[in-house]
Amino acid sequence: MSTRDRILDAAHQVMAERGLARATTKEIARAAGYSEATLYKHFRDKTDLFVAVLSERAPSALPALMAGLPQRAGSGDLAATLEEVASAAIAFYTEAFPMSASIFSEPDLLEAHRAALRERGAGPGAISHALAAYLEAERRAGRLAPGADPASLADLLLGACFQHAFLSHFPGPRDRAREPRRRLARDLVAALLAGAAPH
Known part of the structure; x- marks a missing residue:
């Protein structure tokens, strides 16, 4: 395993246990078995490390999925693509x-x-x-209603995903956030498209 990978693994563990505010680069370097100087050879600062952890160590495929989204506009099943985004967003958040x-x-x-x-x-x-850019491309392709607002649709879907992720840390009786991600994603996308699909 490379030095960078060991630092990322340690950063993921320390940040998950202590939170970003309380995790220090010194503590992360120690957990990885390196000096703080070695950490700074691979990462500019703690923010750089945090961004790398979220994109390379978080279990969600959201960053890679979003990077490939423009190529999917106008093809494939729109609902299935949005369900994939929603499921990955819930896991990421x-x-x-x-x-x-x-x-x-x-x-x-x-x-x-x-x-x-x-x-x-x-x-x-x-x-x-x-x-929003993906949804705008889908609207131009005629797969969303002409009056649909892509930025608002993106905010509605991702906001709902964030809420479910947040609530999953506070389970209660009959809490929807505890349902399987795929089912939640399907229901969220169905509700979103009910008002945004072309007539």
Whole structure:
């Protein structure tokens, strides 16, 4: 296993256990069995490491799926594609939420993290923009109603996925968030397309 992979594995473990705000690069380097200087040879900073963990170590295929979405516009089954996106988004948010939630309690760290994400063109908004662009292409192809708003549709679908991921950390009686992801994804997409499909 490469040095970079060992650092990523350690970062994933430490961030999952302690949250992004409390995880330090020193602690991550120690968990990987390296010095902090070695960590900085592979990653610019903690944000760089966090982005790499989410894209390379999170169990969801969401980042890779979103990267390939433009090529799928106008072909295949629209509902099936959106169900795949929704299922991956629920898994991604379920994994990412515990890691990233702690950063909101540290305003200075949060602002530094936001600035670092902006510099990289990364962050949660990138997923929504990618889905909106895909839905716009589908609308132009006539597979969505002409009056459908792709940005709003993307926000509705991903927002619902995020809510289910969030609620899955607080299980209760008859909690829909505990249902299988594929069933949730199917139901969310069916509701979304009920008002957005071409007449």
